């Protein structure tokens with residue numbers, strides 16, 4: 001469903017991404033994992049047409065994001081915490097986005113239910129915790145009932161209960177045949193939620209495959225990561 005081939009992007013002297021290639025399939029949760037500054041956010045921004053690649057292609061079902069006929073109903077993305085107006089309520093923010101994007105009003109209450117936002121839907125965003133903002137951002141991304149979800153470091157700011165909730169949510173989303181691509185700089189964050197892993201380091205994909213194949217390289221995720229990273233560095 002998502003395909004990135006040979007993506008590259010330079011910002012002046014900084015080679016943010018030099019060669020990123022992977023696929024993220026339907027019905028699966030794919031984790032994009034790498035250390036801080038590895039190029040994960042830049043890769044996701046290229047996928048979503050927010051940054052133009054210097055080289056390579058990024059497509060959803062064969063079509064670049066900017067050429068999708070109904071992008072909001074095809075791909076939902078959370079790249080930053082919800083940029084809602086502090087004086088608006090969560091419900092008000094969702095209503096504004098739904099109106100601007102042409103999504104059905106009925107979706108507002110549906111996404112509020114989906115992300116368990118009911119208890120604070122009518123409170124002003126300025127009083128929200130980071131976890132509440134994350135849920136609002138996710139609700140906003142779901143308004144168009146997309147078939148693909150792209151999440152950049154979604155567990156940032158979530159408490160343990162929120163992390164378990166998010167894990168269940170992405171698993172259920174993928175179980176319905178849809179596609180999830182989720183980034184993290186913490187490998188163990190994704191241990192219980194992903195089917196497939198894409199490792200990225202210094203702008204390059206260093207390993208792709210299923211979580212099961214990955215852990216076959218070591219008894220723990222950390223050991224497997226070290227084994228693969230070491231192999232990658234050996235000429």
Ligand SMILES: Nc1ncnc2c1ncn2[C@@H]1O[C@H](COP(=O)(O)OP(=O)(O)OP(=O)(O)O)[C@@H](O)[C@H]1O
Nearest residue numbers: 011014015016035036037038039040041042043185
């Ligand atoms: N707009 C920009 N202008 C200049 N440099 C940038 C820009 N965006 C990203 N970079 C640089 O590109 C490199 C990759 O950044 P990116 O944010 O893609 O990494 P990341 O893997 O998402 O990191 P993190 O886990 O810290 O969010 C970094 O060195 C970053 O400073």
